[in-house]
Amino acid sequence: MTVPVVAIAVGGLFGLIAVGTIVFLLWKLCTRRRKQSSSYEKIVGDHKRHSRIESIALFETNNSLKPIPFTVPQHVTPSIGRREGSEDQLCGGLSEPSTAGGKRPSVEVPGAYALGTIDPSLYRISDEDDNYEIPQDHIGRIWFAVEYERESEKLLVTVIKTKNLPCRPFGGPNGCDPFVRIYLMPDERRYLQSKFKKKTCNPKFEESYIFQVSNRNINDRILKFSVFDVDRHKKHNVIGHALYPLRDHDCDSNERLVVWRDLEREVLETTGKQKGELTVSLTYNNHLERITVGIFEGRAFVAEGSTSIDTAQEVAASPSVPSIDSYVKVQLVIQNKTIKSKKTEVVKKTDDPAFNESFTFKLPIASLDTANITVTAMQHQSGYKDKVIGRVTIGSFMFARGKELQHWNEMVSNQREQITYWHTLA
Structure with missing residues (x-):
């Protein structure tokens, strides 16, 4: 009987010790968690309190500063865009200086243009011409x-x-x-x-x-x-x-x-005076791509200083006045560029020269619309520079009109045929 009682007592003692240990550990754990939460709340509270103190100090400091006066110059007004009744705005949103007349000073005030710019008033025509x-x-x-x-x-x-x-x-x-x-x-x-x-x-x-x-x-x-x-x-x-x-x-x-x-309603493209006439023939060979220009007769050539054909005829009829020495220069021009130039022999002392010469030029078919033949009658003077009596341009629509254009178009339409016209020199 004694042994069981002792065993029960020892078991109860151990049970009480175990329960006490568990209770102690639980109490320790709760105490630690309570300390941690209280320290976090303290840190947060201290931070809020310090922030409030700094805000109050900053507000008081700002109130203690004196305001700085700021004024805008009268001739410059900050603006964005364009206000009604104002001048155009400059870059950066600033308007131009205003004047009493509401215009730019550079237009009204002489010499107000910047250095290096052009004053248009120097190149204008005076109102007196109007x-x-x-x-x-x-x-x-x-x-x-x-x-x-x-x-x-x-x-x-x-x-x-x-x-x-x-x-x-x-x-x-x-x-x-x-x-x-x-x-x-x-x-x-x-x-x-x-x-x-x-x-x-x-x-x-x-x-x-x-x-x-x-x-x-x-x-x-x-x-x-x-x-x-x-x-x-x-x-x-x-x-x-x-x-x-x-x-x-x-x-x-x-x-x-x-x-x-x-202004005139109608104008003549050839404003020069007539200086005589010349017979010119044109022949175009499309297979060889060559144009042949024939220079045959001249009639009533006017010397330098004469004013009309009638005057030239009077000069030619007068035995005291010598006739002129002349020759003809023929030029092939493509797109305003002279490709080749040839000339006849000089025919002396006559106003109605007979040249009877022909010249051949290379002219591609693709260049027919941009080409022309310029025939110039020249007055030959020994020891002096030769002078122009007159000229005629026979070519496409880009260069000729009237009889000269008709001559060219007829040549193109009737290839390998000789087309002859009398042309007036001007």
């Missing part, structure tokens, strides 16, 4: 400037303005919508064109153009200005034309010359 007496049946006047750079072979043409253009029959105060085309004759297929001007009979263009012309051909060219009006149906109606022969321009001076011309 106050001219308008003749009867006047259809307008055009002002233009011409300058020839001999070294670079460039012809600079500036269309300045036109005045007193006619109004449309039913246009009323709207005037017309003009523009200008510039041709370098005899090439009428290609041209340069100005901008359109809306509802004005006195447009100002101030536009410049460049033509490439060789020194050899500059005196043979004619500037043609054609003024058009665009109606409400977008149709181009011709107002008038003006011609300026470049032989009248001093191409050696390299100076800019301002010229005006009254």
